[in-house]
Amino acid sequence: NAGVTQTPKFRVLKTGQSMTLLCAQDMNHEYMYWYRQDPGMGLRLIHYSVGEGTTAKGEVPDGYNVSRLKKQNFLLGLESAAPSQTSVYFCASKAHSYNSPLHFGNGTRLTVT
Amino acid sequence: GDSVTQMEGPVTLSEEAFLTINCTYTATGYPSLFWYVQYPGEGLQLLLKATKADDKGSNKGFEATYRKETTSFHLEKGSVQVSDSAVYFCALFMNRDDKIIFGKGTRLHILP
Numbered sequence: 558n559a560g561v562t563q564t565p566k567f568r569v570l571k572t573g574q575s576m577t578l579l580c581a582q583d584m585n586h587e588y589m590y591w592y593r594q595d596p597g598m599g600l601r602l603i604h605y606s607v608g609e610g611t612t613a614k615g616e617v618p619d620g621y622n623v624s625r626l627k628k629q630n631f632l633l634g635l636e637s638a639a640p641s642q643t644s645v646y647f648c649a650s651k652a653h654s655y656n657s658p659l660h661f662g663n664g665t666r667l668t669v670t
Numbered sequence: 671g672d673s674v675t676q677m678e679g680p681v682t683l684s685e686e687a688f689l690t691i692n693c694t695y696t697a698t699g700y701p702s703l704f705w706y707v708q709y710p711g712e713g714l715q716l717l718l719k720a721t722k723a724d725d726k727g728s729n730k731g732f733e734a735t736y737r738k739e740t741t742s743f744h745l746e747k748g749s750v751q752v753s754d755s756a757v758y759f760c761a762l763f764m765n766r767d768d769k770i771i772f773g774k775g776t777r778l779h780i781l782p
Contacts, residue, residue: 561713588768599759599774600714607768615769647713655765656702656721661713 559583563648563662570638570669578633578665580648586660587653589631591615591623593644594664600647606631638669672697676760676773683750684781691745691776693734693760701762703727703736703743708757708775717745717758755780 561582570576580589587608592600602615604623612623620642622634631650635642645666649659677692695701702721706714718727723738732747743760760773 590770592772597774600772602769602771605769613768616771649713649770651770655763656719658704658716658719659706659714659761659770661715663711663713 561648561650561660561662563646563665565665566663567666568668570635570667572639572669574638575634575636576638576667577635578646578648578667580631580633580650580662582629582631582650582660584650584652584660585628586650587628588651589625590649590651590659591621591631591633592647592649593617593642594647595644603633603646638667640669643667643669672701672762672764672769672771674760674762674771674773676758676776678774678776679757680777680779682779682781685752686749687780689745689747689750689754689778691758691760691778693743693745693773695741695743695760695762697741697762697764699764699766700738701764703734704761704763705732705734705743705745706759706761706772708759710756714759750778750780752780752782754778 590605591603606625609628648662704719705717707717718729720727720736726735
C-alpha cells in the first residue's frame with residue numbers, strides 16, 4: 558500500500574531557483590492538500606484541490622503555485638525560492654465524505670539558502 | 671475565519687499519568703473535528719475523530735468529546751505510556767469550503 562508518496566524527500570535550493578514538489582496518491586481520493594510545517598507554527602494550508610482541474614488558495618498561498626492535471630497527482634511549485642520558504646512540506650489526500658480523515662505523505666524537507 | 675487553538679507545549683508527564691491536551695475552535699457552522707498524531711520523522715496520522723455535537727471519538731486509549739456549547743474537543747488518556755511521546759494536532763474540517771485547519775500542535779514527552 559503506497560498511500561501518499563512525496564518526492565523528493567530532501568532538497569536544497571539557492572535563492573531565486575525554482576522547483577516542483579510532486580505528490581501522488583493511489584487511493585482515488587478527490588481532495589488533496591499541501592501544507593507547510595514550521596516550528597511553533599503548526600501546519601499551515603498552502604493550496605488545496607477538491608478535484609481534477611480545480612485548485613484553491615489556503616492560508617499562506619503567496620510564492621507558491623499548484624496544478625492538479627490528473628486526479629492522482631498534485632504538484633506544488635516554487636517559481637523563485639526565498640529563505641522564508643525553508644520548511645517541511647506535507648501533502649495529504651482525503652475522500653469526499655465530510656468525516657473522512659486525511660492521509661499524509663512523509664514530507665519533503667526543503668532548505669533555501 | 672475558522673481557527674483552532676491548542677494548549678502550548680511541551681507537556682512532560684511520567685508514565686501512567688493522566689493526560690489532557692486542550693483544544694478549542696472557532697468556526698461558522700458545525701465542523702468535523704479530528705486529532706492527529708505525528709511521530710518523529712513521519713507525516714501525521716489520524717488518532718480519532720467526531721463529526722457532531724456530543725460525539726466521542728476514541729482510539730488506543732485516547733478519547734475526545736465534541737462539545738458544541740464550549741466549542742472544545744479536548745484529548746484525554748487515563749494512563750500514558752512512553753510510546754505516546756509525539757506531537758498531537760487538533761484539526762477541523764468545514765463542508766462549506768473544504769478546508770482543513772490545524773492547531774499549532776502540542777509536543778508530549780512521557781518519562782519512564
